Amino acid sequence: MPIGFGVIGCGMIANFHARAIADTRGAKLAACFDSVPAAADRLAAATGCKAYHRLDDLLADPAVQLVTIGTPSGAHMEPAVAAARAGKHVIVEKPLEITLGRCDKIIAACQKAGVVLSTIFPSRFHYSGMEIKRAIDQGRFGRLTVGDAIVKWYRTQQYYDSGAWRGTWQLDGGGALMNQAIHSVDLLTWLMGPVAEVQARTALLAHERIAVEDVALATLQFANGALGIIEASTAIYPGYLKRIEIHGSTGSAIMEEEDIIKWDFAKKTKRDEAVRQQMARRKSTGGGAADPAAIGHHGHARQFQDVVRAIQKGTSPAIDGPEGRRSVEIILAIYKAAETGRPVRLPLASDPSLKARKVGVGGDLKAAK
Ligand SMILES: NC(=O)c1ccc[n+]([C@@H]2O[C@H](COP(=O)([O-])OP(=O)(O)OC[C@H]3O[C@@H](n4cnc5c(N)ncnc54)[C@H](O)[C@@H]3O)[C@@H](O)[C@H]2O)c1
Numbered sequence: 001m002p003i004g005f006g007v008i009g010c011g012m013i014a015n016f017h018a019r020a021i022a023d024t025r026g027a028k029l030a031a032c033f034d035s036v037p038a039a040a041d042r043l044a045a046a047t048g049c050k051a052y053h054r055l056d057d058l059l060a061d062p063a064v065q066l067v068t069i070g071t072p073s074g075a076h077m078e079p080a081v082a083a084a085r086a087g088k089h090v091i092v093e094k095p096l097e098i099t100l101g102r103c104d105k106i107i108a109a110c111q112k113a114g115v116v117l118s119t120i121f122p123s124r125f126h127y128s129g130m131e132i133k134r135a136i137d138q139g140r141f142g143r144l145t146v147g148d149a150i151v152k153w154y155r156t157q158q159y160y161d162s163g164a165w166r167g168t169w170q171l172d173g174g175g176a177l178m179n180q181a182i183h184s185v186d187l188l189t190w191l192m193g194p195v196a197e198v199q200a201r202t203a204l205l206a207h208e209r210i211a212v213e214d215v216a217l218a219t220l221q222f223a224n225g226a227l228g229i230i231e232a233s234t235a236i237y238p239g240y241l242k243r244i245e246i247h248g249s250t251g252s253a254i255m256e257e258e259d260i261i262k263w264d265f266a267k268k269t270k271r272d273e274a275v276r277q278q279m280a281r282r283k284s285t286g287g288g289a290a291d292p293a294a295i296g297h298h299g300h301a302r303q304f305q306d307v308v309r310a311i312q313k314g315t316s317p318a319i320d321g322p323e324g325r326r327s328v329e330i331i332l333a334i335y336k337a338a339e340t341g342r343p344v345r346l347p348l349a350s351d352p353s354l355k356a357r358k359v360g361v362g363g364d365l366k367a368a369k
Helices: 012-022 037-047 055-059 077-085 100-113 127-137 157-161 176-192 271-280 298-313 321-340 355-359 363-368
Strands: 003-008 027-033 050-052 066-069 089-092 117-119 144-152 195-203 215-222 227-233 243-248 251-256 259-265
Touching: 003 012, 003 055, 003 077, 003 298, 012 027, 012 037, 012 066, 012 298, 027 037, 027 055, 027 298, 037 050, 050 055, 055 077, 066 077, 066 298, 077 089, 077 100, 089 100, 089 298, 100 117, 100 321, 117 298, 117 321, 127 176, 127 243, 127 251, 127 259, 127 271, 144 176, 144 215, 176 195, 176 215, 176 227, 176 243, 176 321, 195 321, 215 321, 259 271, 321 355
Parallel strands: 003 027, 003 066, 027 050, 066 089, 089 117, 144 227
Antiparallel strands: 144 243, 195 215, 215 227, 243 251, 251 259
């Protein structure tokens, strides 16, 4: 019997969830729910699943064994906790939540209920990141020296105006970092290891009616001593492909979007030829550089397959709750460092208090500049 999926939050990303579920072996889209009934009805009509207009009704449906959560980022916790309590497995869109306290409540509820929890980071399932990870684990980079994540993207004013939650501290939880660059922050810490200290600056430069940053620059020191930078923006026209750059004393690799574009090691191995062939087959796409809907669903499908496998085998998924929490912690540390102008050490003992978060939605922060 396939695992019945219930989609909670039927907006932009839910369309990708529906396509990914269709491409996942052992999965079936059974039902959906949105707090706006017409949104649930639209997804149900497009996919043939059952639409619910109350969360409790979806959670009471025995045909649903797992939910995917695509509500605004600061509204992930309530449906995730309710689903866990109803005994459903839970897949939550990135970021897991927008504070550590809210992430921890989701993690605790899923642990208590004994259900699988996974945070969506599709980039981890692409060959390029996995190839670099394998080379790091094999010691091919020698001593890791520098790890950079560069996300020079562009979002129109219309994008921010398209949803009341976008660009707010309360529901987006942050700007270019928390919403867009978090995929790269996750990849960077997965590859380079934990971050020990950050220093940062953020600014809101090219958008109106939002409270969050559209430019963020951070320098990092990793726990292994290596240094790095994160550059994140939605204010760089026309938007360029995102890059991850990993350097060490005996090797370097650079990823652009989903492709490896540099692969240079002091000691060659047989596997290098396969990587070079992949590089030659490179298909440049725009990724999400300028258009949030230009992302493809294959990464989601691979991650859903991983979760289905974990449920069937009784193991953990590749990206569980604590893994999803890691990037949120780094981003909150960056916000604190930017606000205070001082270095912030990790791990954080608890959620940092952020003045910007208390200011509120929209114009307040701009007025304060
Ligand atoms: N993995 C990715 O590449 C990716 C890409 C885009 C968005 N996302 C994430 O997906 C989430 C949603 O983003 P989006 O662009 O689809 O937003 P969206 O505004 O298009 O859709 C959100 C939907 O949730 C509904 N909703 C709001 N509150 C709800 C609640 N309490 N219960 C049920 N439904 C509720 C809204 O009515 C809307 O239909 C965000 O967390 C975002 O970070 C991930």
